[in-house]
Amino acid sequence: MKDNIVISKATIDRLPLYFRTLKQAEGEGITIISSEELGRRLGITPEQIRKDFASFGDFGKKGVGYFVKELLRNVGEILGLHRNWNIAIVGVGHLGWALANYINFEGLGCNLRAIFDISPDIVGRSIKGIVIDHFDHLEAITAERNIHIGVITVPNNRAQAVADRLTAAGIKGIWNFATVKVRVPEGTCLVNEDLSTGLSSVSYYLARQMPDEKNENVPFFG
Amino acid sequence: MKDNIVISKATIDRLPLYFRTLKQAEGEGITIISSEELGRRLGITPEQIRKDFASFGDFGKKGVGYFVKELLRNVGEILGLHRNWNIAIVGVGHLGWALANYINFEGLGCNLRAIFDISPDIVGRSIKGIVIDHFDHLEAITAERNIHIGVITVPNNRAQAVADRLTAAGIKGIWNFATVKVRVPEGTCLVNEDLSTGLSSVSYYLARQMPDEKNENVPFFG
DNA sequence: TAGATTGTTAATCGATTAACAATC
DNA sequence: TAGATTGTTAATCGATTAACAATC
Numbered sequence: 001m002k003d004n005i006v007i008s009k010a011t012i013d014r015l016p017l018y019f020r021t022l023k024q025a026e027g028e029g030i031t032i033i034s035s036e037e038l039g040r041r042l043g044i045t046p047e048q049i050r051k052d053f054a055s056f057g058d059f060g061k062k063g064v065g066y067f068v069k070e071l072l073r074n075v076g077e078i079l080g081l082h083r084n085w086n087i088a089i090v091g092v093g094h095l096g097w098a099l100a101n102y103i104n105f106e107g108l109g110c111n112l113r114a115i116f117d118i119s120p121d122i123v124g125r126s127i128k129g130i131v132i133d134h135f136d137h138l139e140a141i142t143a144e145r146n147i148h149i150g151v152i153t154v155p156n157n158r159a160q161a162v163a164d165r166l167t168a169a170g171i172k173g174i175w176n177f178a179t180v181k182v183r184v185p186e187g188t189c190l191v192n193e194d195l196s197t198g199l200s201s202v203s204y205y206l207a208r209q210m211p212d213e214k215n216e217n218v219p220f221f222g
Numbered sequence: 223m224k225d226n227i228v229i230s231k232a233t234i235d236r237l238p239l240y241f242r243t244l245k246q247a248e249g250e251g252i253t254i255i256s257s258e259e260l261g262r263r264l265g266i267t268p269e270q271i272r273k274d275f276a277s278f279g280d281f282g283k284k285g286v287g288y289f290v291k292e293l294l295r296n297v298g299e300i301l302g303l304h305r306n307w308n309i310a311i312v313g314v315g316h317l318g319w320a321l322a323n324y325i326n327f328e329g330l331g332c333n334l335r336a337i338f339d340i341s342p343d344i345v346g347r348s349i350k351g352i353v354i355d356h357f358d359h360l361e362a363i364t365a366e367r368n369i370h371i372g373v374i375t376v377p378n379n380r381a382q383a384v385a386d387r388l389t390a391a392g393i394k395g396i397w398n399f400a401t402v403k404v405r406v407p408e409g410t411c412l413v414n415e416d417l418s419t420g421l422s423s424v425s426y427y428l429a430r431q432m433p434d435e436k437n438e439n440v441p442f443f444g
Numbered sequence: 445t446a447g448a449t450t451g452t453t454a455a456t457c458g459a460t461t462a463a464c465a466a467t468c
Numbered sequence: 469t470a471g472a473t474t475g476t477t478a479a480t481c482g483a484t485t486a487a488c489a490a491t492c
Contacts, residue, residue, distance in 0.1 A: 010483060016422035020401060034449065043403055046449090047485060054451050062450040063492040079422050080429025098320030099417075108421050149424055173428040175421055179242060181265055189427035193420045195321075198413050199330050199397055200238040200301050202371055205411035206395040207302025232459060256473065268473090269461060276475050284474040285468040 007078070011052045015079055017042055018052070022072045023107075034065040081109030085148040085173070088114035088141075090162050092122050092132060095177060095195075096153035100127045113145045135165075142169040149173035156180045163190075229300070233274045237301055239264055240274070244294045245329075256287040303331030307370040307395070310336035310363075312384050314344050314354060317399060317417075318375035322349045335367045357387075364391040371395035378402045385412075 021041050025033055035046035035053075042049075053059055053066070056078055060066045076082055087110045089096050096115075105112045116135045117123055123134045133141055141147070150166040152159055152174060159178030166174060173189045176182050184190045243263050247255055257268035257275075264271075275281055275288070278300055282288045298304055309332045311318050318337075327334045338357045339345055345356045355363055363369070372388040374381055374396060381400030388396060395411045398404050406412045 016419040060450050063448045080425040094320040094324040098316040102316040173424045175424050191420050191424045197238040198415045202395045202397050202413045203302040282474050285472045
């Protein structure tokens with residue numbers, strides 16, 4: 001891996017896709033893969049892929065292609081997937097519950113280690129063998145279980161307060177599903193996940209393609 | 223609204239954020255808002271915001287600001303939120319179940335109208351008053367309920383087959399949560415939602431910030 | 445060697461930022 | 469009018485695409 005590499009934002013966003021596709025290829029027994037073939041599988045141009053890989057090292061062999069295992073190890077390292085981050089989910093609503101059950105944390109180099117909520121109906125239950133703790137115990141459990149990343153799945157009006165508690169507890173990585181602007185101290189990694197904008201995009205493209213000449217539907221707001 | 227407008231991809235991705243923030247402001251009783259204030263709330267520069275709005279019309283008043291209601295109506299129209307799209311969710315796993323319960327479809331100009339699965343344990347139950355139908359009945363129900371958008375929340379290995387059935391049934395908008403490349407016919411709007419890349423980004427930034435000199439954690443794969 | 449495929453440099457494209465004239 | 473704030477044009481920045489030399 002190159003020293004002092006600078007990897008563009010756009011490249012970083014593609015790395016997880018490369019990783020997943022390479023994993024698949026590895027599972028199929030493929031040991032060497034070309035940028036052409038990777039591009040075909042991902043819908044990304046081969047040039048783009050070569051540029052991305054070249055930005056953090058020389059993993060290909062000219063005239064041959066990329067060694068899947070080697071590339072996988074390197075992409076994984078760049079992404080920090082070898083770090084075994086410990087994760088805590090805060091908020092067991094529909095979404096928090098689904099994420100706890102749905103996300104393959106291990107495959108992303110993470111371990112789900114704690115789940116918090118404040119409702120007496122929920123605290124004490126368990127998901128995937130993890131007992132849900134009361135949010136009051138956040139600091140103690142964070143220290144005890146060495147939590148690195150907090151996932152915020154609480155209602156919007158609680159998101160900032162939760163972020164404050166997480167960062168005060170020393171957590172430096174936050175994956176936020178609330179749709180309000182959350183502020184965190186310098187040095188904290190905050191990634192916002194916005195689940196509803198995707199649907200609006202579908203709506204946008206669909207509306208452009210299907211002009212509503214007939215105006216058959218009643219406007220919803222206005 | 224301008225005719226024949228070309229709105230950049232980047233702008234479209236920001237429109238849902240503008241819409242949500244303007245809704246909030248409206249709720250607070252604000253009738254006029256400046257790009258400065260909107261920018262403060264969103265963490266976007268005022269110049270960017272003015273450029274975005276100017277790309278589809280003249281909604282501001284120089285020296286004054288933007289009329290919240292007017293802007294809201296226009297952003298909503300651009301996004302097609304007045305179209306009242308009918309939505310079907312396909313696949314009631316953890317994620318499909320959570321989306322059905324969690325997403326505020328109405329607020330996005332959509333109505334959840336159908337839910338499909340293939341498991342006998344699940345078909346016949348209902349979520350939010352909608353009875354879960356067997357996927358075998360997709361075509362009939364799509365026609366009957368005038369479904370516009372399909373949400374794919376099935377396992378990866380079924381995603382392409384589901385997409386094929388949806389498009390064959392005449393559905394032109396797909397919101398896909400499967401993490402495999404899904405191909406759709408020309409003219410179908412496909413938006414992929416990838417829930418795990420966000421976590422990888424957190425991992426990446428965290429790894430850069432906390433170099434593992436100690437190498438205390440055991441590599442997970444290799 | 446000949447064919448294949450990478451890595452890199454240059455050219456293009458698109459998006460953001462800066463500056464400021466227009467005007468409310 | 470003076471102050472404020474938009475809309476637009478120009479400058480910069482960043483990302484993608486194209487071309488090709490290097491080399492396996």
